[in-house]
Amino acid sequence: MRHERILLEHGSGGLLSHELITEVFLPLLRNPHLERLEDSAVLTVGERSICFTTDSYVIDPLFFPGGDIGSLAVHGTVNDLAVCGGRPLFISAGFIIEEGLPLEDLRRITLSMAEAARKAGVAVVTGDTKVVARGAADGLFINTSGIGLVEYPHPLSVKSIEAGDAVIVSGTVGDHGAAVLSRRRELGVISEVLSDSAPLNGLIAAILAASPRVHCMRDPTRGGLGAILAEIAKQSGRLIEIREKDVPVREEVRGICEILGFDPLFLANEGKVVVFCHPGDADRVLEVMRGHEYGREAALIGSVGERERGRLVLRTVIGSSREVDLPVGELVPRIC
Amino acid sequence: MCIAFPGKILTIGEDNVAVIDISGTRREVSLDIIDEPVAVGDYVICHAGFAIQRLDEEVALEKLSFLKELIENEIY
Amino acid sequence: MKYIDEYRRPELVQGLLAAVGAKAAEIGREVTIMEICGTHTHAIGKYGLRRVLPANLRLISGPGCPVCVTSIGDVDAALHLAGLPGVIFATFGDMLRVPGTGGESLTGLRAAGADIRVISSAGDAVRFAAENPDRQVVLMGIGFETTAPTVAAAVLRAKQRGLENFCVFSVHKTVPKVIEALLADPELNIDGFICPGHVSVITGTEAYRVIPEAGRAAVITGFEPVDIAEGILMILHQIASGKFDVAIQYSRGVKEWGNARAREVMAEVFEPGDADWRGLGVISGSGLCIRREFAEFDALRRFDLPAPASAEVRGCSCGEVLRGVLTPPQCRLFLKACTPANPLGPCMVSGEGTCAAYYKYERDPG
Numbered sequence: 001m002r003h004e005r006i007l008l009e010h011g012s013g014g015l016l017s018h019e020l021i022t023e024v025f026l027p028l029l030r031n032p033h034l035e036r037l038e039d040s041a042v043l044t045v046g047e048r049s050i051c052f053t054t055d056s057y058v059i060d061p062l063f064f065p066g067g068d069i070g071s072l073a074v075h076g077t078v079n080d081l082a083v084c085g086g087r088p089l090f091i092s093a094g095f096i097i098e099e100g101l102p103l104e105d106l107r108r109i110t111l112s113m114a115e116a117a118r119k120a121g122v123a124v125v126t127g128d129t130k131v132v133a134r135g136a137a138d139g140l141f142i143n144t145s146g147i148g149l150v151e152y153p154h155p156l157s158v159k160s161i162e163a164g165d166a167v168i169v170s171g172t173v174g175d176h177g178a179a180v181l182s183r184r185r186e187l188g189v190i191s192e193v194l195s196d197s198a199p200l201n202g203l204i205a206a207i208l209a210a211s212p213r214v215h216c217m218r219d220p221t222r223g224g225l226g227a228i229l230a231e232i233a234k235q236s237g238r239l240i241e242i243r244e245k246d247v248p249v250r251e252e253v254r255g256i257c258e259i260l261g262f263d264p265l266f267l268a269n270e271g272k273v274v275v276f277c278h279p280g281d282a283d284r285v286l287e288v289m290r291g292h293e294y295g296r297e298a299a300l301i302g303s304v305g306e307r308e309r310g311r312l313v314l315r316t317v318i319g320s321s322r323e324v325d326l327p328v329g330e331l332v333p334r335i336c
Numbered sequence: 337m338c339i340a341f342p343g344k345i346l347t348i349g350e351d352n353v354a355v356i357d358i359s360g361t362r363r364e365v366s367l368d369i370i371d372e373p374v375a376v377g378d379y380v381i382c383h384a385g386f387a388i389q390r391l392d393e394e395v396a397l398e399k400l401s402f403l404k405e406l407i408e409n410e411i412y
Numbered sequence: 413m414k415y416i417d418e419y420r421r422p423e424l425v426q427g428l429l430a431a432v433g434a435k436a437a438e439i440g441r442e443v444t445i446m447e448i449c450g451t452h453t454h455a456i457g458k459y460g461l462r463r464v465l466p467a468n469l470r471l472i473s474g475p476g477c478p479v480c481v482t483s484i485g486d487v488d489a490a491l492h493l494a495g496l497p498g499v500i501f502a503t504f505g506d507m508l509r510v511p512g513t514g515g516e517s518l519t520g521l522r523a524a525g526a527d528i529r530v531i532s533s534a535g536d537a538v539r540f541a542a543e544n545p546d547r548q549v550v551l552m553g554i555g556f557e558t559t560a561p562t563v564a565a566a567v568l569r570a571k572q573r574g575l576e577n578f579c580v581f582s583v584h585k586t587v588p589k590v591i592e593a594l595l596a597d598p599e600l601n602i603d604g605f606i607c608p609g610h611v612s613v614i615t616g617t618e619a620y621r622v623i624p625e626a627g628r629a630a631v632i633t634g635f636e637p638v639d640i641a642e643g644i645l646m647i648l649h650q651i652a653s654g655k656f657d658v659a660i661q662y663s664r665g666v667k668e669w670g671n672a673r674a675r676e677v678m679a680e681v682f683e684p685g686d687a688d689w690r691g692l693g694v695i696s697g698s699g700l701c702i703r704r705e706f707a708e709f710d711a712l713r714r715f716d717l718p719a720p721a722s723a724e725v726r727g728c729s730c731g732e733v734l735r736g737v738l739t740p741p742q743c744r745l746f747l748k749a750c751t752p753a754n755p756l757g758p759c760m761v762s763g764e765g766t767c768a769a770y771y772k773y774e775r776d777p778g
Contacts, residue, residue, distance in 0.1 A: 255361030320460030332505030333532035338558035371673030385533020396664035407427030
């Protein structure tokens with residue numbers, strides 16, 4: 001690590017985040033579970049197989065179009081459990097509250113957490129509260145951890161991905177990132193696009209019931225679909241080819257990206273899943289997804305190639321192709 | 337050198353600031369350095385929060401259809 | 413999205429590329445075309461255009477990314493200003509990760525506590541000054557003839573509002589003089605220039621008069637794939653016919669006479685001066701300095717800057733890359749010591765920088 005200090009960019013979900021994990025945390029904490037670097041750890045307790053995950057939420061603003069930090073914190077952990085084939089059961093909630101946060105905001109956020117938990121069918125079974133001096137946190141940080149029962153008989157992991165696998169995304173990309181960007185005053189963009197924050201355990205259970213040959217699933221959050229696919233290509237050592245014209249993007253999100261010079265592929269999502277499954281089951285899986293509330297705009301966007309230098313290749317709208325790598329730098333407005 | 341985008345003027349307010357729209361997303365841009373009068377409904381090219389040129393729609397549409405024709409008949 | 417999607421239609425791009433192939437074959441010899449502007453470098457990479465061009469057509473990137481050409485001395489000066497107590501340093505995102513001497517950068521300073529804010533318009537910096545009367549706001553003035561008028565307009569607004577805590581550190585540069593330098597460079601043999609579309613909105617065709625006079629092609633080009641493919645085709649037509657001129661492909665945005673109002677505002681606040689281009693050295697008359705009448709808005713007059721002890725990273729050949737003499741892989745540090753995560757030279761830092769664009773887009777996808 002060449003930087004002496006932690007930079008904002010280390011939290012962006014891109015190249016520096018990846019380096020933080022692989023060069024600081026993994027060497028010191030390495031064990032067979034951790035080094036799989038999946039969204040959840042799948043553990044065997046007695047003869048039961050459980051999945052366990054944790055995530056922190058430091059979003060600013062606390063309330064954004066389509067959600068707030070409370071529902072986000074529940075959905076994120078539920079989704080991390082579900083993409084590993086787990087049925088989410090119990091979650092924890094750790095609050096780090098800044099001195100001066102209006103109690104009314106805290107009630108609103110907690111109510112939203114309760115509703116999200118009820119909808120996802122999970123219970124908040126343990127928690128913790130700390131208060132820090134004014135200025136040490138943007139109002140509120142929330143950490144949620146979660147436990148689920150793994151019931152899908154096949155291991156869902158990057159290692160299970162096979163050549164020829166179909167790559168399916170459950171809907172439009174970049175919605176959450178765009179919704180949050182439109183609330184950052186210094187960017188000066190006004191938009192009605194809503195965050196896609198949602199609990200996906202129902203949709204994912206339906207996908208797994210529809211096909212015994214789902215090999216891997218991930219929920220692309222920070223860093224967007226582009227970062228997750230680049231990471232999976234690197235971890236699996238395979239070529240992943242995506243057709244840009246088939247990746248669904250809302251018009252307003254394309255508008256924000258034109259104004260700010262961003263690429264929707266790298267904007268955050270909070271209610272999407274990317275599915276790798278056997279090509280023979282792709283149509284069936286797509287049909288099931290489109291029949292579900294959170295999968296209406298599901299789309300087949302590409303396929304997995306042979307094993308070679310793990311790369312993500314994008315076939316552009318004009319038919320040429322280019323390699324896509326983990327994003328670098330923060331998403332900030334530029335003039336060039 | 338410069339990222340810019342075409343937006344449609346929705347409103348023109350005081351302080352010489354216009355609200356432009358690009359497929360549902362809106363942004364305020366200053367009209368301080370544009371060199372011809374613009375009106376609501378015009379498309380303007382915007383860079384770094386300023387409108388720098390009224391987009392010439394007639395030229396744009398005429399050129400596009402001309403280009404399509406050339407390519408369809410492989411004249412180019 | 414109107415006036416965007418129409419210029420990304422595959423059949424138009426394919427048709428134009430077929431015509432480019434035919435015209436390049438007709439010319440037969442190797443043709444070297446330079447895209448001056450970093451935003452063109454980015455668009456060419458984003459749409460994978462470089463790899464679908466004919467073999468005898470070499471597309472090289474020029475010194476057109478405002479961050480890449482900012483001298484290390486200017487970067488160090490910016491870092492010094494940003495670190496001063498009580499200063500709010502406002503900058504476009506492009507400058508955030510540019511390494512100064514010793515590898516320090518604005519992101520590093522911000523992590524150490526400096527108040528560095530990213531803006532999407534020069535007007536934002538004026539707002540910071542109005543909202544924080546007890547702080548000194550310094551706006552980093554980077555960019556060419558498209559951005560300089562917006563900074564000048566912000567200075568006029570600040571003067572109008574009587575703000576005394578706002579100033580600009582100008583490292584603005586202009587295009588004509590650097591084109592002359594490129595044409596005079598013996599190591600370069602450029603047959604045609606893809607001229608920057610949005611700079612030309614302001615300057616008009618006059619800025620490129622020297623190119624046809626030197627017997628080379630010049631086409632002012634937009635930034636969508638159809639624009640770029642057509643711009644290249646128009647350059648090849650000029651080369652094949654031997655009739656050189658400053659042509660306008662980006663006719664929906666660029667008038668021959670440009671934007672007089674913007675030039676007026678720019679000239680009211682700035683005057684031409686010498687500028688130190690990273691990798692190219694000092695080019696006289698190629699920079700924009702703040703006029704004496706606006707001295708109170710000039711960061712160079714408001715703050716005294718230490719004598720620069722700036723030093724480039726040893727082995728960094730950003731200069732040759734910026735001039736198009738070297739391609740990124742030919743630089744000894746490319747993807748060895750100098751990587752996107754740890755950029756040593758400016759060409760790797762900015763998203764539009766030749767090396768960053770090459771790393772992102774050009775690596776052979778097979």
